[in-house]
Amino acid sequence: MASRTVLEREQTWTIAQIAEEFAITHRAVRHYEELGLISPERRGTIRVYHRRDRTRLALILRGKRLGFPLEEIRTIIDLYDAPRGRRSQLEYVLAQIDERRADLEARRRDLDEALAELDTFEARCRADLKA
Amino acid sequence: MASRTVLEREQTWTIAQIAEEFAITHRAVRHYEELGLISPERRGTIRVYHRRDRTRLALILRGKRLGFPLEEIRTIIDLYDAPRGRRSQLEYVLAQIDERRADLEARRRDLDEALAELDTFEARCRADLKA
DNA sequence: ATCCTGCTTTACGTTAACGTAAACGTCAAG
DNA sequence: CTTGACGTTTACGTTAACGTAAAGCAGGAT
Numbered sequence: 001m002a003s004r005t006v007l008e009r010e011q012t013w014t015i016a017q018i019a020e021e022f023a024i025t026h027r028a029v030r031h032y033e034e035l036g037l038i039s040p041e042r043r044g045t046i047r048v049y050h051r052r053d054r055t056r057l058a059l060i061l062r063g064k065r066l067g068f069p070l071e072e073i074r075t076i077i078d079l080y081d082a083p084r085g086r087r088s089q090l091e092y093v094l095a096q097i098d099e100r101r102a103d104l105e106a107r108r109r110d111l112d113e114a115l116a117e118l119d120t121f122e123a124r125c126r127a128d129l130k131a
Numbered sequence: 132m133a134s135r136t137v138l139e140r141e142q143t144w145t146i147a148q149i150a151e152e153f154a155i156t157h158r159a160v161r162h163y164e165e166l167g168l169i170s171p172e173r174r175g176t177i178r179v180y181h182r183r184d185r186t187r188l189a190l191i192l193r194g195k196r197l198g199f200p201l202e203e204i205r206t207i208i209d210l211y212d213a214p215r216g217r218r219s220q221l222e223y224v225l226a227q228i229d230e231r232r233a234d235l236e237a238r239r240r241d242l243d244e245a246l247a248e249l250d251t252f253e254a255r256c257r258a259d260l261k262a
Numbered sequence: 263a264t265c266c267t268g269c270t271t272t273a274c275g276t277t278a279a280c281g282t283a284a285a286c287g288t289c290a291a292g
Numbered sequence: 293c294t295t296g297a298c299g300t301t302t303a304c305g306t307t308a309a310c311g312t313a314a315a316g317c318a319g320g321a322t
Contacts, residue, residue, distance in 0.1 A: 016298070026299090031280055045287080045300060062241050067198015069278070080252060084259050091260075097253050104246050110193050111242065115235050121211060122228050128215050129222075147268070157269085162310055176270060176317080200308070 012041075013049040022057055032060055037074045066107065076100060143172075144180040153188055163191060168205045197238065207231060 019026050032038050033047075038056050041048040056077055063073035079096055083089065150157050163169050164178075169187050172179040187208055194204035210227055214220065 014298085025281080027280065027282085030300095035279095047299085062245065064279095065198075065238065065241050066245065067196075071278090084256060087260065090256055094253065094256055097249055097256070101246065101249050104242055104249070107196065108239065108242050108246075110196050111235055111239050114193065114197065115232065115239075118228055118232055118235070122225065125215060125221055125225055125228070129218065145268085156311080158310065158312085161270095166309095178269085195309095202308090 010050065013054070015040075015047050015049070018049050018054070018057065021054075022061060024061075029057075032057070032070070035070050035074060037070060037077070066104075141181065144185070146171075146178050146180065149180050149185070149188065152185075153192060155192075160188075163188070163201070166201050166205060168201060168208065197235075 013021075015026050015029055019029055022029075029038075033040065037060055038049075038053045040053050041050065059077045059080075060070070060073055063076065064070075068076070079093060079100075082093060084093060144152075146157050146160055150160055153160075160169075164171065168191055169180075169184045171184050172181065190208045190211075191201070191204055194207065195201075199207070210224060210231075213224060215224060
């Protein structure tokens with residue numbers, strides 16, 4: 001094995017690696033950038049992705065799985081690294097968090113209801129099987 | 132108060148009432164019908180909605196809130212009143228149920244993670260406030 | 263008879279989230 | 293030096309889920 005650089009000077013990734021790892025296309029990655037969801041470094045013309053971008057991508061994809069539109073996802077994840085500086089800002093952020101939480105909890109209620117219905121439905125099916 | 136019909140001969144609704152009650156548009160209701168998600172009775176040319184349609188609409192809207200595409204929602208709710216007759220059918224349905232459950236549970240994991248992150252993020256904000 | 267209200271169909275428009283193709287720069291390997 | 297392998301921009305295409313007219317029927321009120 002080749003020796004590693006002793007000072008790991010912050011790892012970076014290419015767009016191909018990112019796409020591969022997150023199982024999406026280059027196009028999708030650039031699309032998220034167009035919408036301002038990520039903003040990779042540029043070395044000349046080429047995009048260079050850092051851990052920060054990967055974190056954001058993970059959040060984006062989870063947001064998608066949860067059914068949020070990309071624009072909304074952007075405002076949400078922007079919250080996370082907003083400059084939590086002035087008091088007014090902080091209070092605004094806290095309010096936003098409350099909204100988000102309410103939204104997510106409503107979804108969880110829906111989800112739990114759906115799961116419960118699945119259960120009772122499965123029970124009916126199993127009963128039919130024995131008959 | 133006017134006297135009610137003693138034999139309540141199964142209540143029905145017009146498209147306007149349905150749209151109003153579920154807070155959606157006539158267009159959306161018809162759209163769901165085009166995709167085969169509901170199939171109201173026809174009296175002449177006019178659509179007549181029964182309780183069955185209302186049940187389905189509720190399921191549709193919940194599916195939407197959970198981020199499922201309409202086509203998928205259709206196959207799901209069709210399951211609910213599939214002719215649970217022959218054994219082979221039943222086993223197929225049970226398999227489908229398992230898939231659905233896996234899907235929903237994955238979503239719940241995502242959701243719970245998101246909520247957890249919101250919590251820790253809120254904590255950080257509150258800490259900043261005291262500083 | 264005519265007008266209004268509610269319902270209908272037909273059909274084109276719109277937004278979101280990419281897909282897909284074209285056309286071009288670049289750098290290391292053959 | 294030319295050929296790939298990757299990367300880039302530009303731009304039109306596509307699917308989903310309706311929105312939005314346009315145009316017409318049907319039955320009750322005026």
